[in-house]
Amino acid sequence: MAGNSFGILFRITTFGESHGPAIGVVIDGVPPNLALSEADIQPELDRRKPGQSKITTQRKETDKAEILSGVFEGKTTGAPVAIVIRNEDVRSQDYENIKNVFRPGHADFTYLAKYGIRDYRGGGRSSGRETACRVAAGAIAKKILAKQKIRIIVYTLAVGDIYAKKIDYSAIEQNMVRTADAAVAEKMIAKIEEVRKNGDSIGGILQCEIKGIPAGLGDPSFDKLNARLAQALMSIATVKGIEFGEGFGAANMLGSQHNDPFVLKGGKAGVKTNHAGGILGGISTGEDINIRLALKPPSSIAQKQQTLNEDLEIVETQVKGRHDPCLCPRVVPVAEAMIALTLVDCLMIQNSLVP
């Protein structure tokens, strides 16, 4: 309960630092008899890995997953699945000059305040590299959801103030910024390149859509589906805001506008509109769940910045090379993973109810 586990029945525990020997994840509660191999995991890791395009960090990591346990003759056994990813492109010397500096926007200061010690190499435990473990575990969760015909679609809705206008899911994996509007993708990429050349970075917005979810997932009170998804997604370091359905827009709506009347859809109860975003009282309605995430601009920028060091001296710092100018494309698979992990856990909890 020191924060490195997520989930109740389908529960992951991640470990590892950016520049240590390896990172990894243990997934406990994987249902047995699920076909599983590294080939299921690697494509997801590849979508998150650094160096995948000109608009991501150029750190070189093959992010090769090795399954250490829980699979026998190609199937899960019910035992915990451990996955390890060795760190490769570990240039710790890049961090020597900032080892006692509190980089603006980073967790250097807060980790030191919390623990009285910190691994300064690439952010150590606070590095975004930890999210590779989530993606690896999420790949398993997605396999389970696929059997239930539940689909999770995440894409870049905006980079800075450049918004996708047309939503075409098939476009998402066809452009390096992972937006759903092929026409706008080029503008987003150009914007990202521009800020990168200025030694700067930029934020953006992700749109998440969950389709095919059955009604009834999520638990009352504190474990509402939206509450659990909020924790899951807000635990991605770069996320600063989250909205369900109309989100902040709902603050300026009337009840008569926002309420979604129930109507017949294919002989079943559905909603005419979906302002609520697929969740009522914390429980899924069966309609699409819609979420938006605000991503801050990455803190690592090439520009010189003034800040303090551990001796409380004013220093100038400059974060060297190899950083993401915009995190949108790489957070897409991470958000998918966190959603998938949450949904599998909710499904299993729901299954448990029949005594």
Added chain:
Amino acid sequence: MAGNSFGILFRITTFGESHGPAIGVVIDGVPPNLALSEADIQPELDRRKPGQSKITTQRKETDKAEILSGVFEGKTTGAPVAIVIRNEDVRSQDYENIKNVFRPGHADFTYLAKYGIRDYRGGGRSSGRETACRVAAGAIAKKILAKQKIRIIVYTLAVGDIYAKKIDYSAIEQNMVRTADAAVAEKMIAKIEEVRKNGDSIGGILQCEIKGIPAGLGDPSFDKLNARLAQALMSIATVKGIEFGEGFGAANMLGSQHNDPFVLKGGKAGVKTNHAGGILGGISTGEDINIRLALKPPSSIAQKQQTLNEDLEIVETQVKGRHDPCLCPRVVPVAEAMIALTLVDCLMIQNSLVP
């Protein structure tokens, strides 16, 4: 783990339905030797209770707390503190005519989908009435935080599109909408009265500020302070969006703008700006934590609405009397409570680290 508990070391479990005999909460993990009586809890409940002003529901509940355990001779003993609030103004007959109707925007449909049964009286377990339990428990958490000089301030920032402009904390409890701008309060109240007369409801935005928090609270990865607060606050049924620091504004900022440089403040490290909202890498910096919550318009409105009933027949429904036209003023103490509960838990976890 069926969703009715919150917290790890300071852990509450709530129970009760809107129109059952009682609601209540058990708080396990209350540190011993804390002076505690009903007099500590009642004022907080009074801030949340119905009928407190003309712009809240006129349901009459004294919401009188009774402490059943955990206190001896005026002090906590380390044993669980149970608090029970009897339901009084229980007009279940008001709900007879909607007993098999899926009220738009309510959890009627989802609870039935989940459990195959539902207590239709006033929303049953999904009623906002459950939040009284959170407020009661939060009163204890606040006493603990007060000893550490940690303050939580929540106020109505907007009702619909009417925003507070001046922020004066002393004004908050002086106006019935609990905004920080006395001048704007009257406009907000007039707006609420107007929508109520139209048989409608309206949303709003709450601003939350946490002051005096030490650096180092929150845990890495999944239990980041913002992630835990996001779950805590999103578990309030009416909340549809949450932002930390710049929130969605960060999506259109550059790293060079958003990064908060560290500077000396009274001999200690602080930040020059606070775009991050007091949290870096999921751990508190010691600066103020700033959060905004989007509240949807209440689903219960007096206007006639078309919807379905359990037999999937199209019906017209009208929710009778006694509902809140805007939830902002009553959610203020609930949000404070959820923040307080989260912070005490984080404090206790941090204390545990010294072996």
Added chain:
Amino acid sequence: MAGNSFGILFRITTFGESHGPAIGVVIDGVPPNLALSEADIQPELDRRKPGQSKITTQRKETDKAEILSGVFEGKTTGAPVAIVIRNEDVRSQDYENIKNVFRPGHADFTYLAKYGIRDYRGGGRSSGRETACRVAAGAIAKKILAKQKIRIIVYTLAVGDIYAKKIDYSAIEQNMVRTADAAVAEKMIAKIEEVRKNGDSIGGILQCEIKGIPAGLGDPSFDKLNARLAQALMSIATVKGIEFGEGFGAANMLGSQHNDPFVLKGGKAGVKTNHAGGILGGISTGEDINIRLALKPPSSIAQKQQTLNEDLEIVETQVKGRHDPCLCPRVVPVAEAMIALTLVDCLMIQNSLVP
């Protein structure tokens, strides 16, 4: 997580002190649509309540259960079920003279060491009275198990060195010591009366048998069925030892004697012998689970004892009236409850596995 909750999916939280206003329990995770009323709970409480026979404490408590939540029109709704039992025969003045004394064998000293404060009235939170809450919750668990044809039988195997010789389940509830051997019951009762007259108390052994359990319950590694049952049963204050199957007898057996060969039983795999006691590798085999519990003699005795008080002065103490000379008969329903609570939780976890 301050120790007053038990279970993962079917999770109870108990509260209350011996001489406070009330004791109670919240059960979260109760499956919906289970017929439930106080009439299901009261008979179990009556089996545990004080004053039920001449060999139990004469404290008068009707132990009347009131269900506060989670039941609607006679059925559970999936919401938490809260049950409260008001304390009635509260003679706190009986404890005035021992308020600062460390009674031998009681938790007076350890609670003070832990919390720096203690509720001295009747042991406060450490009182055996807390177990009434377990029995109330266990009554619900038993209803769930009954649907699965799972039966739990607990009886007094020994009082001191007087052992039941013949095992006849139908005899158990027919004698006040709850042993399975009607002929031996009188000797046990006589023994208990004798020690009581001497102002003393005596220990005993309970035998627990679980019948009709499906194969496959329990989880690997730390949540083995026997490990969870061990925690469950050892959490009853009076239990000092626990054995599964051959228990300590296994220490002096050979593998060739202890191993239970698998054989066909009604067309299914079963075991020829059952030395393992129905559990292999922490998971149920489907055979009867056999457990024995050692109960210490109750600490409250009428004899004068020398001990210390809080000022570390040597004092003579004498625990006044109304105590159990032997806890066997009253722990029988408590042990049944703890087993039932554990099994329902394991069943629900097992159900969750099918994704």
Added chain:
Amino acid sequence: MAGNSFGILFRITTFGESHGPAIGVVIDGVPPNLALSEADIQPELDRRKPGQSKITTQRKETDKAEILSGVFEGKTTGAPVAIVIRNEDVRSQDYENIKNVFRPGHADFTYLAKYGIRDYRGGGRSSGRETACRVAAGAIAKKILAKQKIRIIVYTLAVGDIYAKKIDYSAIEQNMVRTADAAVAEKMIAKIEEVRKNGDSIGGILQCEIKGIPAGLGDPSFDKLNARLAQALMSIATVKGIEFGEGFGAANMLGSQHNDPFVLKGGKAGVKTNHAGGILGGISTGEDINIRLALKPPSSIAQKQQTLNEDLEIVETQVKGRHDPCLCPRVVPVAEAMIALTLVDCLMIQNSLVP
């Protein structure tokens, strides 16, 4: 929560199968600034490893621990510590002939019943090999306890009916059966050799003593120190019984005999006798905690046994080579580890109480 984690604040998660690529453990909640390297862990693993003497299995495993995370420049950072141990002497072919056989006394049948699939190689997840992970994690726990002057001593009290008579802690690590009586050690070893030659195995009893523990550890109700230790120790597959203090002996004692009067000891309150075994009301008294564990004879024996296979055919089975004839010496470090893990968790929970 699928059973492979243990602990609340100091929480371990183990993974791996006997004949998979590796086994390992993630320890979350390790306090920062603790000096730690593989050199702290290896000696403990060596005490547990196979092939350490003529009376243990001759499987060859170096059990070399590799720390993958959580340590920076020789100190823990507060991040999770992951330890991996590669499997080396993996002769899976030894298990080909028993791949569909339900070996008597093993978990073959129950794992298949639970999961519908099983890794038959060496017991897979149910193998005692998993305990190496506990020992590795326990080594860290012991370092933390050593700072608090808390010592855990475990030794073989009996092999079959041969009991240690003299208790000399310094003898324990000097004889291969790890008993505290050097004179009796030879008899025990001779007995073990004898049963091994007969293709059989034998059980035994371990004695556990915890010294230097502060008063106040453990939590009321369900998380009593003895209850948590009972789960911890009963989760070792070979343990069939557990006693605290007088254990089953208490069943035949009078209260006047069993009660431990409080007396002055070095100016502090202590107990004259220690029949309770160092725990009252589930909380440590500060006196030595005494526990006895009954170990069954190992199920793997060389003798031919009749049993069933998965097709429910009667078959003869013979477990090939390399097994432990008596588990006492190798379970000693495992029991120490489980006790250490429990105590560190309790210490951290106790620390959290001061708000």
